[in-house]
Amino acid sequence: MQSTLTKSQVVNGYTVVLFIKQAINAETYRVKGNDGKLYFLKLFNYSKLHRTAFDGDGNLLEIEILKTISHPNIVAYKDSGELIIDNKKFSYLVLNFIAGETLAERIARENISSLYDAKLFVSGILNALKYLHSQKEPVIHNEVTLQNVMLDLSSITPIPKLIDFGYARLFHQSSKTFNKEGLNHWYIATECFNNIYSPQSDLFSVGVLLYHLLFQLLPWYKDLAKYQAAKLKIEEVIIEQRKKPLSFKDIEDKIFDYEPYINNVIKKALHPNTEIRFKSADEFLQALNGDIEIEDVDKVEIQKSDKEDANTKQFSVKPKGKGFDAIAGMKELKDQLQLDVIDALRNPKEYERYGISIPNGMLLYGPPGCGKTFFSKRLSEEVGFNFIDIKPSSLQSKFVNATQENIAAMFKEAEEKAPTIIFIDELDALVPSREGDLHQMHANAVNEFLAQMNDCGAKGIFIIGASNRPEKIDPAILRAGRLDKKVYLPPPDFEARKSMFEMYLKQRKEVLDFGIDYDKLGQLTENFVSADIELLVNEASRKALKDKSRISMETLEYTIKNNKPTVNLSELKKYETLKTVMESGEDVFNKRNPIGFKR
Template sequence: MNSKISTLTKGQIIDDKYSVSFFLKKGTYAETYRVQNEAKEIKFLKLFDFAKLHRTQFTESGDLLEIEILKKISHPNIAKYNASGYTMIDNQKFAYVVLDFISGETLADKMKREEKLTSYEAKNIVLSVLNGLNYLHTLPNSVIHNDITIQNIMLDLSGKVEIPKIIDFGYSRFLTQSNKDFLKEGLNLFYTANETLNKVFSVQSDIFSVGALYYHLVTGLPPYFIEISKYKSDKIQLEESILEQRQKPLKFPEHIDGHTKLIISKALQPKSENRFKSVNEFLKILNGDLEVELSVPEEKAQKSYEKEKKKGKGFSAIAGMSALKAQLQLDVIDALHNSEEYAKYGVTIPNGMLLYGPPGCGKTFFAKHFAEEVGFNYVHVNPGTLKSRYVNATEENISKLFQEAEKNAPTIIFIEEISGLFPSRDSDAHEMSKNAVEAMLAEMDRTGEKGIFVLCATNYPDKIDAALLRAGRLDKKVYLSPPDFEARMAMFEMYLKSRPIDLGLDYELLAKLTENYVSSDIKDLIVDEASRFALKAKSKITMKILEEVISRTRPSVSLLELEKYEIIRKKIEGEDSIISDRPTIGFKK
């Protein structure tokens, strides 16, 4: 059956009610058809292949979530539900939903033909989409669409006036649903809000998508557009590059008026709290009933790097790791503060340090608090900040980064996931990546003498070019493992103390139950999920709720993966061990 163009054939009868007229489109888990009902009316049928659906696409009772949402909604700017059911085809179970057939074209088809729309036409389409979303968001059980794009807006051309209608609720979720029940694979990343890339969806996520839609309509391209073909299957790198682009100011053609620019800019703010608070507010501003104000100054978004003097708790926010803290205090922090005294003894700060270990163990967290402890200039970059598709541009970006760091010395440069930026030159890495490695090696020559300390983090230390790990470059290498028992206790207490908790929570038991769970598991998968559960039940966060959430939650890093990291750690520390005891990451109250 997989080799067929479509599962259904012309004239085939579904559930004794619908006759297939012709096949429309095939997706990853569903196919769409034009059909006729018993009254010979033209309808739209979507056929779901159970074998290809993901578990997150079902409700707790086992019903198909998309169909259950469509059953509950009805609005002039949303495709209208007619019926649904189940059918067997070649001994395989399928679900189907029948909607009104919309006689017209998708907004994507219109854009292919016209490239971009007038401000007036774009505004009217956006108003219709917002009206539909306002209805969804204000339902008793709010629905978030999560996939507003030019492909998912149909233009009904059957009457005298063009009517935009929202279609395809495949990524839609009830606002009350857990973020774990969300599969982001397949989303159009140019329309996807920053938080949704982390599987967090909200009213503001849909607002971001409408802002992206508005921008696309008036300019002809999605916002912060980059060529995605070079990323191939590297989705993480693609996401990072898009997020990096969003740190830059939006570019608008000259013909776009200032009011429209402000509206789109506010909808597309990277931080959800800086966008419109609701679709209704978006509607009022678009209709001229309210004034629009950006929540953040535009010049803030024009920084190419996050460069600031870090203030905060510093090392006091990190539990354990006393040997590492003491060594960094002596070798780095004191050297930065007393450079002349150190110079008398011919001692300079080391060039750099590598933090490595499983995902979610707090590498970025440690880097942040290390910078706070030092208190000097801090530059935070990721591969997307430095990488460029243009010849020699990456090397120029690296050179500029170090020039600015030296100018503002003493400076800490923190580079995330350097394995993606400086892969081994012995691998099949692209020639441009190899050139980037050589540029980085040249810049790291005597950085300590220049008042620059390079702090790097990665989940894949075995994929970094070996030359970067030698003495005089990333001298120090620190393995950050899942938090130990004491750290887990402290984390539960810290994350729960400001929430409505029941008396007598057993933090020791919670720590025992979460052996091998990483820091992000405890915060995001357990504490946050327990909070959502308690909120829904209108109760305090109890021990019973926490234990139940833990019982349903597996560690995000498997024991097999941890064993692999142990092998890598032994190999690295055997070559250049910095301390006798393995440091562990944790948090203090």
């Protein structure tokens, strides 16, 4: 193919020395500057560039990114500009010259025989990505391959440098129309087939590169020649290949200083589940250098599956999760519970030394849909207790004394599996006030519940009751020594709403567009309860599915505009009044209407 520039041609002070290569998007030359130094020059024909090669202002994205970054493991920007050749508009990018060869050329010339060398090269790439991903606006390279890493051989120790930012983009740019043409499909992460590009997808590519360096083979491979006509079919073939286990056969014969822990590092880097994969370049670096131990993800998955099967046979489950870290906002409430409940449950002997009794339980009350169940589970995670989730219908029975027996059985199991948190939703339905015309069967259930609650804290049992109508609960349940703490859960504040959008949308990341403004979503949903937020995300997802599009900011804003909060302002004001009364200590549960004539 004939090059656009000819030898000795001068481009704005740079003299062409040698044509290097022709790529889909650009031609690369070796040039000499007016300062006598050698440089690389990339020439872009605007008419051949895909629209995603440009930023919102019409500037060439590769040039704009390289202008703003500087790192010893990344090729350095020198100059750029535009020119007209044969009435066609071109852009050029000048980069510092690297005296050396690509990693692809290196292993074609000589196989890697030392783990030290492989780690040296991969560490340089990871350091470059760590820098890119930590920018204020993270940069995703999207094309980490053997061809796009050059070894600078101008010093004693080769220095790997990440080159070719033709497919790079800013993390929050929309990827709806991202042009994948020309990318090596075997190197890109599976989620990229759905236009999901992130720092983790770059790290997947590094995992492929590490395997390729060590084994002189791709981790998975199939001749795609017959599938070239159908791109979707190619992606399906690759996904099927990646279901096969990785092979680490005869590695010691190829790499004299090989260490088996590298197998686990590679498995983690190439795992199809992004939740298991390395979360950051820094974590990958630490694992590669042996600073942190990486478990065999295959064994971890088997153990996890076994535990899940075992737990399906049990009534209570010991939850593992982020605890209060999963709840944004509510700092005052979390601090209060930390002192009054969590510390007491974790260190009962310390509290006993000071003569402070261990709490038996607490009541969570507030408007419907404010996340009382969610909050209870996070509390259970924070404390590390087993968790029993109860609905009144699972205990109540039409048969005489059966409800009391079910309540007793629940407390017995909780004690056997202590420490345990019992969460009872709609507590007012299980233990309604005995004042008035309450059926004797219900009264007996309340009496049984009160009897079982005695000394729960000492038995390692903590009860959380939730109710939207706390005034309907039998007052004896809420006295000191029973549900000691009464906690009002209001509609989520701004930080909580923002966090909920992030949590629910993260579960749909394969179809989620970039550019989601979580701050704006939090601002638009004032007075929406937790259940409303989940509903909004579900409705936006249905609309995106119907439109055959990704879940975008525009779709979310449309959904919010067309849905109102399920709890109106007058109801919220009633709950605020109830909160004030309950905190004052006034008995709102036993109030009777005055006897006599109206005045």
